[in-house]
Amino acid sequence: MIDVHCHLNFHAFEKDYDEVIKRAFEKEVKKIINVGTKLDSSKKAIELAKNYENLYAIVGIHPHHADKLEQDWDIELEKMAREPKVVAIGEAGIDYFRYKSNEIVDPKLQRDVFIKQVELSLKLNLPLQVHNRHAGKEIIEILNFYKSDLLNQPGMFHCMSGDIDFLKRALDLGFYIGFDGNITYEGLAPGEDTLLTDLVKETPLDKLVTETDSPFLTPVPYRGRRNEPSYVIIVGQFLAKIKGVSFEKMAQKTTENAHNLFNI
Ligand SMILES: [Zn+2]
Ligand SMILES: [Zn+2]
Numbered sequence: 001m002i003d004v005h006c007h008l009n010f011h012a013f014e015k016d017y018d019e020v021i022k023r024a025f026e027k028e029v030k031k032i033i034n035v036g037t038k039l040d041s042s043k044k045a046i047e048l049a050k051n052y053e054n055l056y057a058i059v060g061i062h063p064h065h066a067d068k069l070e071q072d073w074d075i076e077l078e079k080m081a082r083e084p085k086v087v088a089i090g091e092a093g094i095d096y097f098r099y100k101s102n103e104i105v106d107p108k109l110q111r112d113v114f115i116k117q118v119e120l121s122l123k124l125n126l127p128l129q130v131h132n133r134h135a136g137k138e139i140i141e142i143l144n145f146y147k148s149d150l151l152n153q154p155g156m157f158h159c160m161s162g163d164i165d166f167l168k169r170a171l172d173l174g175f176y177i178g179f180d181g182n183i184t185y186e187g188l189a190p191g192e193d194t195l196l197t198d199l200v201k202e203t204p205l206d207k208l209v210t211e212t213d214s215p216f217l218t219p220v221p222y223r224g225r226r227n228e229p230s231y232v233i234i235v236g237q238f239l240a241k242i243k244g245v246s247f248e249k250m251a252q253k254t255t256e257n258a259h260n261l262f263n264i
Helices: 017-026 039-051 073-081 107-123 136-145 164-172 196-202 229-243 247-262
Strands: 002-006 031-035 055-059 086-095 128-133 156-158 176-179 208-210
Touching: 002 156, 002 208, 002 229, 002 247, 017 031, 017 229, 031 039, 031 086, 031 247, 039 055, 039 073, 055 073, 073 086, 073 107, 086 107, 086 136, 107 128, 107 136, 128 136, 136 164, 164 176, 164 196, 176 196, 196 229, 208 229, 208 247, 229 247
Parallel strands: 002 031, 031 055, 055 086, 086 128, 128 156, 156 176, 176 208
Antiparallel strands: none
């Protein structure tokens, strides 16, 4: 299996990232993709990737950081994106969820920073890893503007949420769909009207990819603890159950999908 989205570059793993990475590789996890959310965590993702053969990096600016950017951030990001183990641009997107710790960042800034990253991904022929929360309509509108180019260079929505219509539009763009440990949680997430299990059912097997978003979104039965890439296996088991296929088949398909998407 492959964890296509986690944050081992975050403070939560400062002390034991090496053990965490080894623990995943000792299980059925073949590759891990570590994702930046601003310039410094992107840089850290690249540094970590240099030390492990099967660890890769994604570099980008999360919408939460769209209002805290230094000048020429885009030039710096492009430089990083050209590093050999960088496999995509992300996590980039728009987020209109009102978090307790974070007010909604100025929508215009979010959009501008997202659009710059869409264009960078096309310029460098790298897939785009999109973060969306309560902004699906707007993201699709932006991506549709680039549709003919994106169809040659597909990307993915990470940590899928939203409704069936949004999912269909994402698939229309040729995008892959990532699910995390929150598929094991019961009921609807705040502000959502569609169950994640229903989104899984509507996603074709050849478009599914697995992720953990570690240290967040820990799957049941470990919910409440720190998440880690080895738990991507639990995500795979859950997806297999929802789709009515064997775990082996799910592991094989999602691994193949991640290989195709990220060219690894
Ligand atoms: Zn995200
Ligand atoms: Zn993330």
